[in-house]
Amino acid sequence: MAKRWRQLTIWLHVLTSVGWMAQVMALCVLLATGLAAGAGPGRDAATAMALALDGRLVGPMADASAFTGIMLAAATPWGFFRHWWVLAKFVITLVQLNVGIFLLSPALQHSAVAGPSPSQIAGGALMAGAIAFQCWLSIAKPWGRVRPGLRTVPATAPSWIFIVTVLGGLADLALAMVIGHPMPLLSLVLIVVGLTSRRSGVTRIVP
Incomplete structure (x- = not known):
């Protein structure tokens, strides 16, 4: 049971990460179409569709991807700061979320009036491109451990952590589609729960 729900959590993380990347690419196509169309109905239609895509798919997929990734790190022996590839993904995700929230989304709102840039x-x-790079990191797992001499790792979290991660991620996605x-x-509440669970989790020795 625990293995199955852990696999479902990984599946949801992969699905939302690839979805995030695909929707951002679609956003670029819409903005490029609006830019090429110049002032007029074509530009207005392209920017309106870009705004709808950003609110209903890009943002929710980004949040779900980050949420499931953080929960997987918190609930498994991979951790956040044990392996360079996980740490790199974590840092890139935080940068992407902040850039999307504080730079790209406001610029997209402005483009509805002034047009895409x-x-x-x-x-x-x-x-x-950054999301694609993160996908490569997940597959290649390069660069080894941050602290090679460390041999104690937290045990994998109980199955209920993965269950609430899958159900919570899907619930937040559904809510975003509606509103x-x-x-x-x-997701934010469950991240706190996951981090607390990791702090109190049992450690084991690795060879």
Whole structure:
């Protein structure tokens, strides 16, 4: 049971990460279409669709990807600061979320009035590239351990952690689809629970 729910958590993380990347690429296409169309109905339609895509898919997918990734790190022996590839993914994700929230989304709102800009398209392309790089990190797992001599690791969390991660992630995605923008309240609560569980988890010795 625990293994099955852990696999489902990984599946949801992969699904939302790839979905995040694909929707950002679609956002770039819409913005490029609006930029090429110039002022007029074509530009207005492209930016309106870009705004809808950002609120209903890009933002929710980003939140769900980050949430499931954080929970997997917190609930498994991988941790956050034991392996360079996990640490790199964690840092890149935090940067992406802040750039998306405080730079790209406000710029997208502005584009509904002023039209898309080349910098918006470039920013979206960089974000999609960063997500693709994170996918490579997950597969290649390069660079080894942060502290090679450390031999104690937390044990894998109980199955209920993975169950609430899957159900909570899907619930937040469904809520975002309904209201039209991300509202990851449940995810934030579960992250606190997951981090607390990791702190109090049993450690084991690795060879």
